[in-house]
Amino acid sequence: MARTGSGRLPLFAAMRESIKEGYTLQTLRGDLLAGITVGIIAIPLGMALAIAVGVAPQHGLYTGIIGGLIIALTGGSRFNISGPTAAFVVILLPITQQYGIGGLLLVSAMSGLILLALGLARMGSLIQVVPYPVVMGFTAGIGVVIATLQIKDFFGLRNVGQHESYVDQLQALVQALPSIQPGDTLVGIVTLGVLMLWPRVTRKIPGHLVALLVGALLALGLMHFGLPVDTLGSRFSYVMDGVTHAGIPPIAPHWVLPWTLPGADGQPLAVDFNLLRELLPAALAVAMLGAIESLLCALVADGMANTRHNPNAELMGQGLGNLIVPFFGGITATAAIARTATSVRSGARTPMAAVFHALVILLAVVLLADLFAYLPMASLAAMLLIVAWNMSEAPHVVHMLRIGPRQDVWVLIICLVLTVLFDMVLAVGVGLLLASVLFIKRMADLSQGSKKPIHSDAALAALPESVALYQINGPLFFAAADKALNALNRYDEAIRYLAIDMQTVPSMDMSALVIFQKALQDLEKRGIKVYLIGVRAPLRLKLKRAGMGAVRGSRRYVARPSQAARHIREDLAEQQSEAATL
Template sequence: MSSSSFRVPLFAALRDSFRQGYSLASLRSDVLAGITVGIIAIPLAMALAIAVGVAPQHGLYTGIVGGLIIAICGGSRFNISGPTAAFVVILLPITQQYGLGGLLLVTLMAGAILLALGLARMGNLIQFVPYPVVMGFTAGIGIVIATLQIKDFFGLQDIGQHSNYIEQLQALAGALPSISTGDTLVGAATLATLILWPRLTRRVPGHLVALLAGSLLGLLLMTLQIPVATLGARFSYELDGVIHAGIPPFAPHWVLPWRLPGADGQPLLVNFEMLRQLLPSAMAVAMLGAIESLLCALVADGMANTRHDPNAELLGQGLGNLVVPFFGGITATAAIARTATSVRSGARSPIAAVVHALVMLLAVVLLARLFAWLPMASLAAMLLMVAWNMSEAPRVLHLLRVGPRQDVLVLLICLLLTVLFDMVLAVGVGLLLASALFIRRMAALSGGGAQLRGSEGPLADLPDSVVLYSIQGPMFFAAADKALEAISRFDSGVQHMVIDMRSVPSMDMSALVLFEKALQDLHRRGIRVYLVGVRAQIRLKLRRAGLDARRDVRSFAATPQLAAQLIRAKLAETGTEPSG
């Protein structure tokens, strides 16, 4: 094997963009697209960080550091990476149990797993996740995110933290008397703007207009002495012994994740037991990050008529998530909505994602103090819109009406498990159910039995002591018994059996064992077996099992004609002439 097969495909998208020609006009398009998507990403990054239980600046740091590294090192020209809504249901419980330090440690572990997947050439991973499973858990995530935003959208008080979805709903219902008029008005105005603005124009990002509308309404209400919860009232930072409202106006700086506080406020105590507890969550984060990033790259390719390198994209995602925790960032992955906006805005290369990260950096340094006035209800309204788009409710309802019943059942189970329990369980159960349904369908396609030789063909003139047995479909553990069960039913008059295997594409170990037992039974009954049309890989398995070196199988024949010639020769040798 040549050394080039071990080449690590870093910077694949960036190299491809420059190799195909990168002009000043391309740079101009990338800069404009990056500015547009950067403006959209700023409030979303803060809102998503709040949704997973950490301060808003950690979402911005994710977009800055993670978005920059992934864009440069990855395999998609257009992917815009940062915090995404898909991770909320996984990361929020981690934050609640292990604090910010545990969350960053999970991100670090997930980055290592993604890097290993990229090095192992697992870029086609998304092809092995059935569509009903993907739709089920993404719709479930959308429902959970929307539920989590009800508190800030209506300004509800004394909700607290709850271990399951039912308790969360009960707490929301109990808190309805504390609804805030100011927060509700701001949230409704922001949400209405998000819905209506794209119908007017797409030249100005609707997220920016909605955020401005909500913020101005919030300021107006506060001047009228109507309370409105703001980001500055919820979050603060300390500088030189002085507490300031909002987020710190500084660029991301180096931190050690395990030195940050856990859920109890004390520095995280990292040991093997903690890593063992965090590993399932890290695996789930890595798998979801890989699926979402590769799906996002496919969507972008469809919009721009390009092709991405899936292995390079996994490497980029892995490196980004390995580095971002050391700068206070949470889990990063490609965001479909932001990527689509970038493509529609004219992006030509990963430079657009780099500009998006730089726009976020400038916003942190120059505008952090203004962010303190952002209404929490406006950020909640933006996430409600994200949840609606993510759930793809119209498509889910359409699939429920027209989809195969078994696939619909998988979708609904994944959705309910995601909402009521967690996404890790939902994906695991969904994959098991989808695999079981696939096995059942493949088994239904497999079978075997005696076939009529007809009045024409190579076996037509042979006596009744010659039987043609045909096997169709893959022979594997769930189908082999069905395919071979009729072999034992032939009467004692059968002396020669031609087993036609031209329609058998594969054979696993379980089928091989059952096939060997069936051939041994035929041999004990004095029936000579001729295997016809055995594919090369199956014949190799039979040879390794020693079947061709024993008397169980008289011949491997490439065609029925050759089997007929061998049988005629044997009949002539024994003094039995073919009929007709």
């Protein structure tokens, strides 16, 4: 397929570039090692994140297999490892609660179509306009929500339930504290301790693997001595050949129509226009977050490996992955920063590392599914607590709260609080609105107009007192135009010539054009001739199209003050000549 510049679809961009550079045995060795390493990490994470969004753990594994494979092959980043991520928990959990797994998979497919449209429209670069305080605020808020949701399984609390409101969920957790289970709590604490301390021992063996093994062995020992511990097998089950088995089915992802799966009422979804309209806001939020997280992840990987990704190809790859994965039982997929960074550090060279990661998960599902039933829920909760902590970037947030500009700090805090108390969609919407208003204010503060003494410019210094100089700086738009132009009409009757220095005015919007035209007309009605100095070509064309061309020798466009001075001298000389003739 042709390159993006040819106008054709940029699919398979990263894979094509990797093949073009040549695929050696050394490259294969690096990709294989990275794929195995990340695959081992992705297995428990995939199950834990699926549980966190309210579905059976196998759906998270199917996401890593199908989504990870398709996105790696078709996307625009060499290193992105895609699968279920913690960022989506706060969006997907309410969908599962309200529409069941059928609605959840339908939202994933709809978000895939939106991402495809963004890639086709070459919108990859526009994602960069989301302000950093907004991103930091909602990601930190998501981390807080994820950590709160893990308290139940970490301590083995009973009768907590799922609540739509964060405050209600927190209240239910507090009320359930007397039901703390010592077995689950001990397993959770030990697993958390291993996860925190293992990186200090070695990074060659993934800490997730060691922590889960320790947690599972401890849980088996506790249950042997009669202390109950909640496991994946005691929480989830499946039916095969009429027999109920604990854990997850040892079956590879297979074709399924999302709308045939049960909704919240246990019945298959009735897909119609009303349902799609109800799910559209969630699909837009999922697509937006998936685009932001995937492109940020690609930037991180590029920084680590000194490469460049194709943002539009990555959006299209993410779109295809999310469009197809629900038809194999997978939930929303996006690039995972932690897994991608691990892959790069483990020697990944091409998208084949992500392909191998997907194959490792597939082998684990087919060969090791029975063993997953022994994984303690407290251990999976501990693992997500670490994910939430890393995602929240709490030390960095505290640092930014201390040193950041006050206005940006308030944007960050508001996004964080809204994400926790309400939802991410509202938080991002309000954050973008606040950031936009603050940006407009800052730009308006930079835009200003002021009277200048005529002698402040050497070219105009020798002109008589009937000549005035006005200087405009910065872009002129609706929030700045009135302030920058309000002094134009405050010249006394002695002024006959006005030179307006516009060399540092890059643009004008419609509001500024209207105000500027009115000001010029008022000046000319008073017999004041206006000279516009240094107007840039695109802006000059815009002014002339708006009706601000030359009128009776006025509104002359000149490149430099010296040219305005020459025209004024010529006009004065002509007036003196006419007066002498009379």
